[in-house]
Amino acid sequence: MADTRRAGARGSARYSALALLRHGVVSHAWPPVWRSHDLKRRYQVVIIGGGIHGLATAYYLARNHGITDVAVLDKGYLGGGGSGRNTAILRSNYLTPEGVRFYDRSLELYQGLAADLNFNVMFSRRGHLTLAHSDASLRTMRWRAEVNKVSGVDSEVIGPEEVKRLVPRMDVSDQARYPILGALYHPPGGIVRHDAVVWGYARAADHLGAHLHQDTEVTGIDVSAGRVTGVRTSRGDVATPLVINATAGWATLVADMAGVRLPVQTFPLQAAVTEPVKPFLRTVVVSGTLHVYVSQTARGELVFGASVDPFASYSTRGSLEFTEGLAGHVLQLMPSLTKLRLLRQWAGLCDMTPDFAPIMGHTDVDGFLVDVGWGTYGFKAGPVAGEAMAACVATGSAPEIISSFGLDRFARGQLVGEKGAAAVGH
């Protein structure tokens, strides 16, 4: 906490109810939350990608390790990629022990994030339901529940009556096309305001001395004798011994610049939001069979997400197939929503790996680190990924919590196998 106080002492004032009142009375414009800088010729660490992962890495580098000579480069604006396009769902009920402890640490960081960053990220613990529509998925739920319990994560299988009690509008009858046989219930799961997480990390990283550069596209990475020596950008060249690739959907394009190949393919994932209505849905509801997940925001909108599009693409345009499929699936779960109108739909890019687990840590090129392969689960991992990548930079080796996620696992054939809990189940 001492670190947060130090953060508040620099740059713009610390946020509080009193500060808000004082500001409202005496001044007109709010000062910018982070500063802009000239691009220096040299940085100790360059992070490519100004999303939650890149910004969290910059923040934890400064807070936990005192490394502040850091630049975060983004070709667009902060949080304009996956960080602003996800459905903001948090949970830790994964299938593998390494996945469970990793995402549980992230959830722990998210719970304390507002106090840590002095920024309201609107974390809301809602409970998370993953519906089972078949014996096979019920079996996987039981497996997941046991793995979760062993790791100390609150998670249990419940029956259709209990589902009905938690979500009264849900059709749990046996007349549905895919009747609900049960669900995996994960009380600590919830939602958070994703933009606030980006802004909170950006503000805190800026306070601690990191330089955030928007509209700065990396066009090349200089490698000499197997070592990174610098990056070229649309605003000039920067010398640096250490580059972190945190670019999600564009991960392979950036890795190609350093001559590093990744087992990653980019797929769009579409989401949509309805007009706001009175609160009626407290829990986050996921159905793997119906390829849909639903939550209601604090504003009252229903946020829907789906699985990734059926073919690889860098396009972020929405499609009619998605909207049609989504509407049909949502109505099967909650038939009373027929009159609800969609406000908008969008797509984000997912860097999918073969085993639905991320790729983190060092590569064959010295000084080129990756934090990629975040597929459809990158948002919920933002804080822990930032913490782990910062430790990776500061200590020179991957911390224990990400030791299973190295790029070399594909050569060794030691894949993580998280598909059963990561695919669709958000």
Place this chain on the structure above:
Amino acid sequence: MILLPCPWCGPRDSDEFGYIGEIGARPDPRTTTPEEWRDYLYMRRNVAGWTTERWYHRMGCRRYLTVERNTISNQVRSATDAAVQVDEP
């Protein structure tokens, strides 16, 4: 929605097709090295722009097709039967 110009069925909605993915040569399992096999299994070029890939017309002629598609715009330039040799233009 994107339309794929199937050489047998004409332009059809991409929903009718199965996406197989990037076309890569399968190394001979008897002579390959683990590194080559890993590359074949997992590594992808993940091109942003024009690429050549394999699709399967599962709800139509059930033929495997070679499709030229731009992965940024989803524009499709050509689709030919993968088993039929075509002369390069």
